[in-house]
Amino acid sequence: MRTGEPLPAVGEVLASLATGLWHWDTATGLVTVDAEAARLLGLPRHETVLTEAQTRARLHPVDWNEITGVIQLAVAESTLAEVRIRIMDDQGRVVRVVRSRSKPSFDPVRKAYELIGTLQEVTEPTPGTPAGRTAVTGDWRRSREAFLLDAGRALAEARSTEEVLRVAAALSMPGFSPDGLAVFGVEGDRLTIIGHHGQQPGDESPFTQMSLHTDYPAAEVVRTGRAVYLSSPEQYKERYPLTWPMAAQFGRHSWAFLPLTVAGRTMGAWMAAFAYPVAFTPDERSVLTTVARMLAQALTRAGAAETQRELTDGLQRSMLPTLGPEIPGMTLAARYIPTGGGLQVGGDWYDMIPLPRGRFALVIGDVQGHDVRAAGLMGQLRIAVRAYAAEGHRPDAVLSRASGFFHGLAATDGGGAGAGSDPRFATCLYIEVDPVTGVLETARAGHLDPAIRMADGTVLVRATAGGLPLGIDPDADYPTTRLGLEPGEALMLCTDGLLETGGHDLDTGWRRVRKTLETHEGDLEELADALVQAVHGPSSHHTTGPLADRREDDIAVLLLCRQGAGGCGPDAAVVPARQPVRRSMLTVAQAEPERIAAARQQLRELLHDWTCEDQVDSAVLLVSETLTNVLVHTDADALLVAEVTGAPGERRLRIEVSDTGDDLPHLRSPGELASSGRGLVLIELLAETWGVAPRGKGKSIWFELSEPDTP
Secondary structure, three states: OOOOOOOOOOHHHHHHHOOEEEEEOHHHHHHHEEEHHEEEEEOOOEEEEEEEEHHHEEEEEHHHHHHHHHHHHHHHOOOOEEEEEEOOOOOOOEEEEEEEEEOEEOOOOOOEEEEEEEEEEEEOOOOOOHHHHHOOOOOOOHHHHHHHHHHHHHHHOHHHOHHHHHHHHHHHOOOOOOOEEEEEEOOOEEEEEEOOOOOOOOOHHHHHHEEOOOOOOOHHHHHOOOEEEEOOHHHHHHHHHOOOHHHHHHHOOOEEEEEEEEEEEEEEEEEEEEOOOOOHHHHHHHHHHHHHHHHHHHHHHHHHHHHHHHHHHHHHHHHHHOOOOOOEEEEEEEEEOOOOOOOOOOEEEEEEOOOOOEEEEEEEEEEEOOOHHHHHHHHHHHHHHHHHHOOEEEEEEHHHHHHHHHHHHHHHEEEEHHHHHHHHEEEEEEEOOOOOOOOEEEEEOOOOEEEEOOOOOEEOOOOOOOEOEEEOOOOOOEEEEEEEEEOOOOEEEEEHHHHHHHOOHHHHHHHHHHHHHHHOOOOOOHHHHHHHHHOOHHHHHHOOOOOOOOOOOOOOEEEEEOOOOOOOOOOOOOOOOOOOOOEEEEEEOOOOHHHHOOOOOHHHHHOOOOHHHHHHHHHHHHHHHHHHHHHOOOOOEEEEEEEEEOOOOOEEEEEEEEEOOOOOOOOOOOOOOOOOHHOOOOOHHOOEEEEEEEEEOOEEEEEEOOOOOOO
């Protein structure tokens, strides 16, 4: 061909390259091939028009099925449809292999595909060679495997029926994605619609509460357990003439109804509807069947989980009390967060029990375990504690009786301490409150000590005497400790879940909670929310503890505030939230010398922001000396009162230790080898001022320290 001459026709060029041209319109069902394409198909070499059946007879059956999927996938992805096709003769033998390349398009008006493509003979590559691994756009089998893996993972991660339906609606099947879905359930002898997608709200009304004996595909699927495939509206109308008018309004062209079967039982049906004709080839049916199985399992898991959550959450919350009527001068708040063991149920509880003469009791506890048995034991124990308190018993007697009750209850329920294969115990903190004086009478059974936030924001863990957890020893004793709650101070009781959530131990968890207690401004309800948010909110992810693999636990929090100058009562808006006064009291009995260590720790917490560490060490040393002197030189108990007054930088610490002994201490000059007599010498050296004051019965030793302006 010379320059300037007109280009030859496309057909001539393709024929010279041994490439045939073909055209396929699924609306008419006709395939037009030119002479070269006819030759490649094993037909006489001239242009001809074939039906789909005639064309299909010339191709390998497996390749015809793959052509259908590749075309639909190419339309969905806007890519070329390329596939290798084996041409068969009349005896069913492969005579050649051709490669077909086409650009398919879909006409939404006619609901049909139209393709114009080429055919070219290729040499069949040797398996395992690079040529044998030639990539084919829209590889059906590879796309199907990837789709099923993604679908299985997404459905396995769904935790509720709503999530399962959302995942099912978002599935993009390789080459034949449905545009309408419906999931049918069964209630008695009727179909119900669990969920649907691709229809307008209200369109499902004619299909709800449909009898299983109705002439409807989903009903037949549930009755027989066999899938129903309808490739055309004509096929639907012919098989189900009574219900066809209800389906015709949606304008779909193909439908697949598959059983949702779990453990051999058909629990419902899944409908996938298509806006274009689908042949439902064996490959397509295999994909739909696999998705239906995964969908049935996901729905079963989600339904069981939802039923379990509803049951256990209702059980747990029905056992938790309300906080009762308002108490003059007091404010209460509580929170319960079930998080442990995968069940929304556990052994944590709290209670507020009205008592005679205007008093009331606060109780918080934790039965070992995170199961229904723990919740059942918790409910019975809570009732028993209320009963013993209502009889008028003191805190120590209430816990002693409750321990005996729980020991017998756990033993008969399947295992007690020392008997049975599943021993259970319970921790508990019982506090009797006098709202008029703010006096707290506490008894503790293996539970965490209470914490008090003072009016100036200082938070102290108040050491209390305690005994064994309930249920271990039916004859256990529980000594009581008296605390005082000043106006504006708040008391916090909690279970260990509040401290240990997020992989924390008791030490690191307490530091996290203490920071929230000290810095929060607001009423008691807001403080309760802030405590839960500190361990469950977004900020908690940045303060994970050292025990990252620790199992999460339930959380119970109970807050009590004595209204006043602390910002938790009804006058919080007009009273300053922080007052420069803090006070701590502690009793050390003759039989409890170990509480001297608790007194030292409590004093350090009281002075946690004191500017001079040397003064803190001095104060701790002097407190230890004065308490030890009382226990060694008298037969009485010691009462420690520590008070800090003033603004930061100019505060004054006053510590007073009282006892009922008659002998007044006096300053001595002990010899070098003396074993005692140095207590007052140390006070003289380290305290700014000190003194000994006689009381009506007994005496007190006091000393004071002033905070320096700078560290």
